[in-house]
Amino acid sequence: xxxxxxxxxxxxxxxxxxxxxxxxxxxxxxxxxxxxxxxxxxxxxxxxxxxxxxxxxxxxxxxxxxxxxxxxxxxxxxxxxxxxxxxxxxxxxxxxxxxxxxxxxxxxxxxxxxxxxxx
Numbered sequence: 001x002x003x004x005x006x007x008x009x010x011x012x013x014x015x016x017x018x019x020x021x022x023x024x025x026x027x028x029x030x031x032x033x034x035x036x037x038x039x040x041x042x043x044x045x046x047x048x049x050x051x052x053x054x055x056x057x058x059x060x061x062x063x064x065x066x067x068x069x070x071x072x073x074x075x076x077x078x079x080x081x082x083x084x085x086x087x088x089x090x091x092x093x094x095x096x097x098x099x100x101x102x103x104x105x106x107x108x109x110x111x112x113x114x115x116x117x118x119x
Contacts, residue, residue, distance in 0.1 A: 005049060008042045015043075039084035044077045044118065051117045059113030060095045068114060080118060091116045 015037075022029060037043065058064045068076050083089040094110035101107055 005046075008046050011042050012046050035084075035087075038119065039081045041077075041081065044081055047118045048073060048077060051114060054117075056114075056117070057095075057111050059111050059116065060093050061113045061115075063114055065114065076115075077118070080115060084119070089119065091119070 019031070023031075052065055055065070080089070092113045092115070094112050097109045097111060098106040099109050
């Protein structure tokens with residue numbers, strides 16, 4: 001992990017810790033304005049790295065990690081950030097697959113788009 005990513009992770013963890021402590025200290029407090037926090041650049045960037053690390057299949061849009069990296073991760077994240085700031089972000093449909101269980105039955109598996117996983 002690069003030093004820059006470690007700094008970002010530390011900063012995000014610090015923010016999460018503040019939220020945790022606030023929730024523990026004031027049990028009646030309600031976080032009504034968290035929406036504006038999810039479009040912070042550090043949170044989106046760390047989220048991208050975590051989603052990429054988990055790998056996974058593309059969703060209904062067919063966009064792969066390689067496609068996003070080829071077009072540029074920063075523009076991809078900036079578009080998400082812009083959509084969140086303008087409150088125009090809409091999650092896409094989930095790709096439905098069926099996987100076999102040990103007993104031979106099938107169970108549904110939903111695969112969201114990479115964009116939705118980042119958010």
